[in-house]
Amino acid sequence: MSDSKYQEQEEIFSQIMRAGRRTYFFDVRETKAGDYYLTLTESKKFTNEDGSFHFKKHKIFLYKEDFAEFRERLGEATDFILKEKGEEVISERHQKDFVKPSEIEEGSEETKPDTDSFTDVNFEDI
Numbered sequence: 356m357s358d359s360k361y362q363e364q365e366e367i368f369s370q371i372m373r374a375g376r377r378t379y380f381f382d383v384r385e386t387k388a389g390d391y392y393l394t395l396t397e398s399k400k401f402t403n404e405d406g407s408f409h410f411k412k413h414k415i416f417l418y419k420e421d422f423a424e425f426r427e428r429l430g431e432a433t434d435f436i437l438k439e440k441g442e443e444v445i446s447e448r449h450q451k452d453f454v455k456p457s458e459i460e461e462g463s464e465e466t467k468p469d470t471d472s473f474t475d476v477n478f479e480d481i
Contacts, residue, residue, distance in 0.1 A: 367391060376400045393417040 368383035380396040395415040402408045417425055 390419070392419065393422075 366382050367385055370381040372379040372381070376399055378398045378400075380394070380398065382394045382396070383391050384394060385391055393416075395417060397413045398410050399412075400408055400410055
């Protein structure tokens with residue numbers, strides 16, 4: 356078998372989306388029959404102990420006969436997430452001061468009331 360059989364097809368159209376350590380590629384390619392299909396690639400950068408780095412890639416091939424249902428399912432899933440959790444990012448990777456509720460101990464600085472905002476009341480005055 357020749358290596359050309361396994362080579363990537365020429366890109367017809369390409370879009371890139373960077374998202375932190377991840378990069379997403381949306382590439383339109385052409386089949387041998389002359390039709391188009393879409394590849395979605397997630398590339399994630401990893402750093403080795405010696406400071407060098409490597410990428411891990413995951414690829415999805417999406418053919419046009421599946422576009423409508425794929426778009427519908429993706430829309431339903433993203434709409435569900437936004438409806439249930441909103442658009443605010445609530446993960447420790449995205450917020451430096453994020454504290455998981457399970458990590459907050461009762462009586463810790465995170466849960467103590469702000470005593471500076473209370474007025475000292477002497478009940479003998481009542």
